[in-house]
Amino acid sequence: MLRKTLNELLRISKMTSFGHVNFLWLFVSSIQYAGARNVALGKPAYQTDTFSQDTTADKAVDGNTSGNLLYDKSCTHTLSSDATWSVDLGAIYQVSTVTIYNRNGDTSVRLRNVEVFIGLDKDGPYSLAGFHEGVVGASYTFTMPPNSQARYVNITRNPPYQRLTLCEVEVESPSSKFATSSMAKIQNSTPLATISNVRSPIGCAYACHMDLKCLSTNFNAATLTCDLFETPLEIGDASPASSEYTAISCVP
Template sequence: MEGWHIVMFSVVQVFLHLQTSAAVNVALGKPAYQTDVEGSYTAGCAVDGNTSPNLITSRSCAHTNSYNTSWWVNLQQIFLIRSVKIFNRNDCCGKRLTNVELYVGFSERGFQSREGFRQGEVGLSHTFELATPVYGQWVRITRNPPFEELTLCEVEVEGVPYSAGSGSRFSVFQGYVHTGTAIDVSKKVGSKLVCASMCVKSKKCISTHYNTATLTCSLFDSLAFKKGDAENDVCAVNSIAITNNSRAQLFGI
């Protein structure tokens, strides 16, 4: 395909420090949300540590009441996510956890990559084992098609914290522009490498847009792109935000 190419570069030597301790459930007690709520069965019921499958007696399952619903949790920092386990109810209505999609992202409303799909009705539980590293702060559960209620008795996210050492690796997409809202814009920036270095220094930045004609560097905390000028537009994405799934969903490659 004409108009773009992909390269990889390191701003400086790469160090990704993952804690050596065993992965734990990093969703436990974290802020959780859902599109609406049935009775007292709020989103937080799915991250309270209670995996009981009996919604009526335990009153510890999240339950929506409409027909286009999602459930999501804010892990409050970036984690390397190894697996996500979901628990169903067995006292009634197990079909409300059917054809389940798993999404992982860096922002609540921005792009989230589909990293798993469980076809059919979930039994007592199902674990999405992520074969390749997936980094993210937000985990979302929904159904496909979404036109049914959603019940989750617990969601466990197994992960370890991510922290960048003295550098980060970036995937560079020539001929693309960022369509999100920049968190910072700088003029007279000498190169895409300098632009990416500015991203590393920002706690929230995960992607950049650099224009070689105007020497403008824009930093973003989200992922949203479209085709731009093949010669002058360059987008760089921190490699922790790029998986095979997200690359295909964002760029069609």
């Protein structure tokens, strides 16, 4: 049903004209996948700084969990001792666990007091979702709080001890939770609810996803407010520049 709905929206989106004719534009930001999987594998990764060209942030999402920094060159390594590593999952996922892999050898004691933060937007806010006190062994799995949703996963330490080295980071998701479709539309119905201090259209879409009655949203960038609607979006005139409307397709 979801695939059929999205295909129909794609078909309609091609029926775009100009002038005074109403139009619709569509962007799918999340797609359904079945079964648990590592959604961090091969995704864009970043870190505060880098020790050398062989220890870049992407080494922690290359699928190599050997922990051999010198020979396999499969681990990250920062230059500073107060650093953060981050991965962009590319979409909002339900996240069940985050597993980190340590470096082999005596220097493995560097990885200690590790914190895991998750967030929906790159600029935050982020929530502390896990903390491991003391030295991490060969690997450690953080179990996320129930119903955790994330697009960005940040790993740091508190307090920092020497440089941050990660040999692999796996973020397991049982499935993606929802698909969103952005549309140009004037929404005339009364909002189900209005939420204040929402930082982005993605955050607004997530709020709608968590409300069983919500079918569409209006995010106003000027006021940082999110309107939730019980009615689906329809083709209409272009929305004001300060607003972005989003249709929600929930995935079981």
